[in-house]
Amino acid sequence: MKHILFVDDDANILHSMQRNLKGRCNEWDMSFFERPYDVLDYLNKEKVDVIIADMRxxxxxxxxxxxxxxxxxxDCRIIFLTGTADLQTAVNSINKTNVFRFYTKPCDLEDLCQGIEEALADLESESFKAIGNQALDHMPVGVCVVDLEARLLFSNLVAQNIxxxxxxxxxxxxxxxxxENSAKTTALHEAIASAAFEEEEKNNGxxxxxxxxxxxxLSIRCLPLGEAKPNQVLLFIGDPESPPAIDFLILSRLFGLTKSEAKLAAELSQGYTLEMAAEHIGLTxxxxxxxxxxxxxxxxxxxxxxxxxxxxTSPATIAG
Structure with missing residues (x-):
């Protein structure tokens, strides 16, 4: 259950919120505080998803x-409740402290609930982004995102090592x-620009x-990120000198192989001959x-x- 925390030095406002939000008790775990320092102490012990705080x-x-x-x-989102006089301060705070949203008092309950739901959705989206980044780190190829000037914006672990x-x-x-030379640098930048404008027919990206x-x-493939990020390009970098490591234990589980059989299959899949594979794992x-x-x-x-x-093409090539 998501945890929502309210802090306001006006006890009447807190009691009113607690009363009006009773219908949300089956969706949210809610806590109410009058003192900000109590909130800071509480956060050292409990996880909170969204905090609704009075500005003054x-x-x-x-x-x-x-x-x-x-x-x-x-990993929490903050929503401010503010009086009209504090409006400019609240606007400035969004940039300074990464506050998610603010509402002027008195705040309509439906608007506030919608803001909380959107804050929770934003938090969930951020969580999935983190999971996505972790997944990319398991890819056997380099993955990165660049802008139109070929400036690196993101890279997974394989790309970082490259x-x-x-x-x-x-x-x-x-x-x-x-x-390594100006001609290839120009060609790389042109491939990135072509991908951004979806002109892959020039070089197939x-x-x-x-x-x-x-x-x-090294082999590079450039792909557009589409309308969501029109000025950014996705790059895949393949290094033939660093083939993906193959987990023989995964092969063993997937196909019912003994450990020795799985080791042999892994060696052969790395391009070794049967004789070389046998020597590597100590078999006649x-x-x-x-x-x-x-x-x-x-x-x-x-x-x-x-x-x-x-x-x-099996999951055995995915880094653990």
Missing amino acids: MPELTGLELAKRIHQQHQ FKAAEGIFLSPTRILRA AIALPRHCGKRD ISTARTYLKQVFAKTETNRQAELVKLVL
Whole structure:
């Protein structure tokens, strides 16, 4: 159940809210406080989703309270209730303390409830964004978002490691993506611009970036983010020198393989020959052939290429 907290130094206003919001008791867990410092103490012990605070309180103003709350409790939303005289202060506070919304007193109950619902929805959306970012960190390829100037706005862990390596693609001091030479940098920036304006027919949104360290080229795919973010582009960065790690325990569970069979399947899917895979996991070649037949039977595949395709499209390639 979502937790809503009200703080106002006027006990009559709190009692009125408590009485009028009884119908919401089955949806929200509600707490009511007269003293802001009691709220700060309470937040050290309890999780609160939305706080409705009066702007003018003798011990601590609503603005001061909001600042202290957001120093330690970034995962809650704050709504101010203010008199007309405090209106400009309330407007300024939205930028200074990340206050979600404010209402002038007296506030219509339906409007306030709608504001609380929207604050809860915003909190939920933020939670899903965090989950989405965590999911991207498990992707076996680099994922990042750039603006039209190729300035990096977001990157997952794989992309961050690629940028740290500084081979083929680099981050300038101003976080602009660059390649190893000016011609490739121009080509990269043109691919980004083409994707933003959905002109993929020029290069299919794809570009290879060479690395002068003897490693194979990085592969880049640029895709538009659409109407929601028209000036931003999604980049996928593939590094053929860093194939996705394959979790043999996941393979074992998915296909009913023994650990040795799963290890063999994982090695083969990394591009090793049967002889090399057998050596890596300490098997004789004859034992490896026997295990491979068992793997084919359990995975319902007939050829090594089929097995590799099955493994590489399974969740076993997702980082744990």
